[in-house]
Every structure is written in structure tokens, then in C-alpha cells.
Amino acid sequence: TVTGQIKALEERMDGKLTKRNGRSVEPTELGQLVFKYADRMFGLSYEMLDIVNYSQHSNILFDVGVADALSKRLVSKILMSTIPLDNSIHLRCFESTHEMLLEQLSQHKLDMILSDCPVDSSQSPGLFSKKLGESSLSFFCSGNVKEVSFPAVLEQRKLLIPGSRTSMGRKVLQWFDRQGLKPDILGEFDDAALMKAFARYHHDAIFLAPTLYMSEVEQDTSLQLLGDIEELKEEYYVIFAERIIQHPAVKNVCDADFSKLFE
Numbered sequence: 001t002v003t004g005q006i007k008a009l010e011e012r013m014d015g016k017l018t019k020r021n022g023r024s025v026e027p028t029e030l031g032q033l034v035f036k037y038a039d040r041m042f043g044l045s046y047e048m049l050d051i052v053n054y055s056q057h058s059n060i061l062f063d064v065g066v067a068d069a070l071s072k073r074l075v076s077k078i079l080m081s082t083i084p085l086d087n088s089i090h091l092r093c094f095e096s097t098h099e100m101l102l103e104q105l106s107q108h109k110l111d112m113i114l115s116d117c118p119v120d121s122s123q124s125p126g127l128f129s130k131k132l133g134e135s136s137l138s139f140f141c142s143g144n145v146k147e148v149s150f151p152a153v154l155e156q157r158k159l160l161i162p163g164s165r166t167s168m169g170r171k172v173l174q175w176f177d178r179q180g181l182k183p184d185i186l187g188e189f190d191d192a193a194l195m196k197a198f199a200r201y202h203h204d205a206i207f208l209a210p211t212l213y214m215s216e217v218e219q220d221t222s223l224q225l226l227g228d229i230e231e232l233k234e235e236y237y238v239i240f241a242e243r244i245i246q247h248p249a250v251k252n253v254c255d256a257d258f259s260k261l262f263e
Helices: 002-013 029-056 072-080 098-106 167-179 192-201 211-219 248-255
Strands: 018-021 024-027 060-067 089-096 112-115 127-141 158-162 184-189 206-210 224-241
Touching: 002 029, 024 029, 060 098, 060 248, 072 112, 072 211, 072 224, 089 098, 098 112, 098 127, 098 224, 112 248, 127 211, 158 167, 158 192, 167 224, 184 192, 192 206, 206 211, 224 248
Parallel strands: 060 089, 060 112, 158 184, 158 206
Antiparallel strands: 018 024, 112 224, 127 206, 127 224
16 A cells, blocks of 8 residues: 555655644655655656657657647648658657747657746746747738728628637737737637638638748738737747657757748
8 A cells, every 4th residue: 555655665665754743744854855856766666667769660650749839830840840861750740838848848658848938947847848939929900901991801700719718818818908909809719820721711800920921921822911019929839858868859859940930
């Protein structure tokens, strides 16, 4: 039993690992010390299994978590930097919320995360982040909008915006407040790709996307740029865990220069 294991460990350590605090049990100072080392030992064992798994496959497994709020177009280009010349990699991508992905990374279920916000190392010890770049945001419409001043036009059409639970969604709502706008919101989407696809079938709706979509606007006559919001930025971060031997694909992303991608 767990109780028996703790008792055996206390005998080996010649000290108490837990103590009573009312009806609950909490670790002693010795217990906290032992826990820290035990946690590192388990972490190293998972890391060892990861390295063994890499070496046993002809194509290196690379599990990446992607925050669903990010532009899939930019994410795809970032992930291209992880593909070696001989394509000897097995890429597996998983979408979820920032918080859920952090939990999976800390449990060694992911090798890396691409997200729209950095990690707080004080809340998630052992996890680190690096900013890859940023893009300003713009409002687009898939239908024809006659000349109307921006941002006044945002109160004359239905809007599609990032979900209020996302970092960008909260920033957009704050921007509306600063501008004194009271838009009519048709939908909120955590998934940026789904929002853009929905806009294709609802021609009267205005949607928010990275200004980098301008290249697509030039190729797609059905898309119309309504206005830029330079003060709002969609940021891209790579988040990774501290490892004795870092995954080669993670190292490639951290070492790569993505400045041209975000121009």
C-alpha cells in the first residue's frame, strides 16, 4: 500500500515525511525535500522512455500541441522547419486549449507546444517559452462592402471574433471598449480556421484574422480587407520542457529565424 511504502521510506530516511494538520495530512520539511527529488527522478524516467522511443523508430516521433486559437497557415509554416531533408520524422499534431496543452507537456505527452501566449515558469516549473514572432490583426469580409469608414463598419455587420476564453478574444473585446464600439457578434470561435471557413459561407459577416492574410486577399477576389488594428498583435510562442537531451525538432524550431515569415 501507499501508506506502507511511505512508512518504509520514513524508516530508511530516519524521519517523518508527513504530519497531521487538523483532519488533513501535509508533508513535513523532509517530506517536501524527498518529493522534489522523487519528482525529478520520475521526470528523468519519462525522459529516458522518450529518448528510447525516438531511437526505436526509423522516423522520429514528434508530438506537437497547437493552441486552437492560432492561424493554421502560420503554424504549418513553422512546423515545416522541423521536417529534415530526408523526411525522417513522424509528426503528430494535437489541438487544444493553452492550459490543457501545458498539462500534457508537463506529463511528457508532448514534445513541444505552439501557443499564442508564453508560459509562466513560476506556475509551470520546468517549462520554458520563446517568442517566434507576431502579426498585427485586420478585419476582413468575404462579401462586398461599400465604402464605409473604419471602424464604424464593425457596428453595421455581424462579427466573427476569437473566443472570449482565448487570450486574443479578451484583447479584442477590450479594444472594442476603448473604441466605444458595441458590435453585433454573430459567433465566437476558439479555432481560427473554423472562423475563417464559417465566414466563407456567411458573406455578410466580418471576421478577424492576422494581417498576413493579405497575401491570400490578393489571390482571392472574394476576400476584402476592411481595416488594420496595429495595436492588436497575435503572438506566436514555442513552449518546451527542460530536457537533458532535447528533441532535435524542438531545437530546430528554437534555433530558426522566422522574422521573414512575420513580415
